[in-house]
Each structure stands twice: as C-alpha cells, then as structure tokens.
Amino acid sequence: MxxxxxxxxxxxxxxxxxxxxxxxxxxxxxxxxxxxxxxxxxxxxxxxxxxxxxxxxxxxxxxxxxxxxxxxxxxxxxxxxxxxxxxxxxxxxDAMSEAAYLATDDIAEGDTVTLFVEDGLLHAKPGNEGPATGVATTDAEAGTDVGVTSFEGVMDLEPGSVTVLQVPAVRSGGSRAVDSDLVAEHCEAAELVVAAGVEAVVACRQAGADPAVPFAAGETAAEGAERGLEVTAIVTTDEVGRVTDTLRDADVSYEVLEG
Missing domain, CATH: 1.10.10.10 (Winged helix-like DNA-binding domain superfamily/Winged helix DNA-binding domain)
Known part of the structure; x- marks a missing residue:
C-alpha cells in the first residue's frame, strides 16, 4: 500500500x-x-x-x-x-465490471468463458482455453449478447492499420479526379471502410463500395484498427489533417496515399 x-x-x-x-x-x-x-x-x-x-x-x-x-x-x-x-x-x-460479448455457443450464467476479438467485435465461447477468460453473468443462446465479468488475462489481439486514401476537394475535381479502380482495390482489401467528406463518399460509391461510416472517420478508423481490423479511410483532402491527427493521437499505424 x-x-x-x-x-x-x-x-x-x-x-x-x-x-x-x-x-x-x-x-x-x-x-x-x-x-x-x-x-x-x-x-x-x-x-x-x-x-x-x-x-x-x-x-x-x-x-x-x-x-x-x-x-x-x-x-x-x-x-x-x-x-x-x-x-x-x-x-x-475492470475485473468487477460487466461487459457485453457475442456468444459463439449457448452459454449458461456462471460458465467460464474464453474471450476474444473477431471482426472487431468482442466474442465469448464456453471454456477457459484462451489467454483471456471471464464468467458469464447471464444465460445466452449462440449469436446473442452475453454479460461477462471477473476478467482474467489479456486477449490476443494484433492491432490493425489504416490506409488513408485522399480524394481531391470538389474545387479540384472531387470524385471525378479519382482513380475508381484504385479506390475499389483498397476498399476490397479492407475489413472496414470509412469516409470523410461528400467527395469521398461519392468516390466510394462510384467504386462500388459503400462506406460503413460516412462521418467521424478518424475516430472510427482508430477504434477499428485498435480492434485488429485493416481499415481503409477514403478522405477528402480538406479532412485529411483532422483524420490523421486522430490516428496519431490514438497511436495507430497509418499511411496516406493519393487517390
């Protein structure tokens, strides 16, 4: 003490x-x-x-x-x-708190569960075979939410990274000045696509990729990367600084490319 x-x-x-x-x-x-x-x-x-x-x-x-x-x-x-x-x-x-996880199988209250992250979501499965475990506080069927507490250990999680693809502002050509094939390539390779700025949203849609989030791109991209996702952020040049500042503050790995 x-x-x-x-x-x-x-x-x-x-x-x-x-x-x-x-x-x-x-x-x-x-x-x-x-x-x-x-x-x-x-x-x-x-x-x-x-x-x-x-x-x-x-x-x-x-x-x-x-x-x-x-x-x-x-x-x-x-x-x-x-x-x-x-x-x-x-x-x-933290050990006393309760958090919601996605049950991979049927779980009964009081069961010991193994905790892991998949597709950016917290998951719980019966058993204690993983490095991070907890105790279920509710009954849950597979595919539903289950309360978990009494956390022990640390989940294995390899942080993801963010690729920031710049789209010119409308005064400089906007979505018309972007290589749609390049946008499509980066969006297809990503597990999460976000966009910032109208020009960026249009560029995504023209490439056949609707962004999961058309605003708060920096915050969403940072959290996605922290949860192990590979993220593509399609960003209007006017918004790039704001997005990269957020990523830098979150200590997330990122690269900025021209669209």
Missing part, C-alpha cells in the same frame, strides 16, 4: 507539502489548517518536520519554499498514488 494511503500522518504530511507548494512563498498556516482539516498548531509541527527533513526551506516569518528534495518527494509520492489508482481502475474495478 502507498504510504500516504496507508498512514494518516503521511497523508497529512503530503497534503500540507502540496499546500505549501501551491501557496509559496507566503504561507498562511491557518489557511492550510482549514484546507487540510487539522489545527494550526498541527500544521506548524508538520512544517517544522518538513524543514528538518530538508523538504521545505524557511525564508522568513511565514515564508516557506519547497526544496528540490521536496519537489522530488512530491513527484515520487504522486507517482505512487497514480500507479495505485491505475491498479484500482484498471485491475480491480
């Missing part, structure tokens, strides 16, 4: 040092006492200890400054708290 969470005195010490850092150099012990919920005398004692431990430097009457050692201690303690919070939200609460 992190010291500041396991020990009330350590927690108060941390909070007072944070308050000094926020208010320095003019520090009102009364204001800190009110903020932290202790007496002014207690704040004075804590500050004296912080000074003795070289975490705080006294510059004069009611003037204090956090030392480099104090800053380092704050960073380390804050990192410990952050890691513990990540453990709680990422491990403990």
């Amino acid at each position: 992190v010291d500041v969470l396991d020990n009330k005195r350590a927690a108060t010490r941390f909070r007072i040092l944070v308050q000094i850092a926020e208010r320095q150099p003019a520090v009102s012990q009364g204001e800190i006492a009110e903020e932290v919920g202790v007496t002014s005398q207690a704040v004075s004692e804590y500050i004296r200890e912080l000074v003795d431990d070289d975490l705080v430097e006294k510059e004069g009457r009611s003037r204090y400054r956090v030392t480099p050692e104090g800053v380092d201690w704050l960073f380390r303690t804050a990192d410990d708290i952050r890691r513990f919070a990540d453990h709680v939200t990422g491990d403990v609460l």
Whole structure:
C-alpha cells in the first residue's frame, strides 16, 4: 500500500507539502489548517518536520519554499498514488465490471468463458482455453449478447492499420479526379471502410463500395484498427489533417496515399 494511503500522518504530511507548494512563498498556516482539516498548531509541527527533513526551506516569518528534495518527494509520492489508482481502475474495478460479448455457443450464467476479438467485435465461447477468460453473468443462446465479468488475462489481439486514401476537394475535381479502380482495390482489401467528406463518399460509391461510416472517420478508423481490423479511410483532402491527427493521437499505424 502507498504510504500516504496507508498512514494518516503521511497523508497529512503530503497534503500540507502540496499546500505549501501551491501557496509559496507566503504561507498562511491557518489557511492550510482549514484546507487540510487539522489545527494550526498541527500544521506548524508538520512544517517544522518538513524543514528538518530538508523538504521545505524557511525564508522568513511565514515564508516557506519547497526544496528540490521536496519537489522530488512530491513527484515520487504522486507517482505512487497514480500507479495505485491505475491498479484500482484498471485491475480491480475492470475485473468487477460487466461487459457485453457475442456468444459463439449457448452459454449458461456462471460458465467460464474464453474471450476474444473477431471482426472487431468482442466474442465469448464456453471454456477457459484462451489467454483471456471471464464468467458469464447471464444465460445466452449462440449469436446473442452475453454479460461477462471477473476478467482474467489479456486477449490476443494484433492491432490493425489504416490506409488513408485522399480524394481531391470538389474545387479540384472531387470524385471525378479519382482513380475508381484504385479506390475499389483498397476498399476490397479492407475489413472496414470509412469516409470523410461528400467527395469521398461519392468516390466510394462510384467504386462500388459503400462506406460503413460516412462521418467521424478518424475516430472510427482508430477504434477499428485498435480492434485488429485493416481499415481503409477514403478522405477528402480538406479532412485529411483532422483524420490523421486522430490516428496519431490514438497511436495507430497509418499511411496516406493519393487517390
């Protein structure tokens, strides 16, 4: 357990040092006492200890400054708290939460199920033969949704990538200036096709490929790739920057091609 969470005195010490850092150099012990919920005398004692431990430097009457050692201690303690919070939200609460999966076979409530991703969807099948498992919280027939909780392990998932195919804006020829065969080739090779911009949607349709999503292309492409899909994004040149920014922020592999 992190010291500041396991020990009330350590927690108060941390909070007072944070308050000094926020208010320095003019520090009102009364204001800190009110903020932290202790007496002014207690704040004075804590500050004296912080000074003795070289975490705080006294510059004069009611003037204090956090030392480099104090800053380092704050960073380390804050990192410990952050890691513990990540453990709680990422491990403990995730394991307690419930999510919907697509049942591949009939499943009964309480069954252990193996979890995997296929065609971008979360699937559950009876048994515990895979690297990721859970426990069914509902009965489900094959092909229907089933609730799953008590997750263990990590699903095998190879991230996909995104091919961004540019379509000129209408002022530069729009869909008429695109090689329809090239668009068709990339759409046929993809597991998910999205489009951004009217010119891009028309270019898709002219190539015989109706995009699954004609808007929010960047977000959809990024999520599809994260779920292991190979994605083609047909994008008007005016929208390319917005789409690639989204892909970059999501740390998704992509390439941009001329249509």
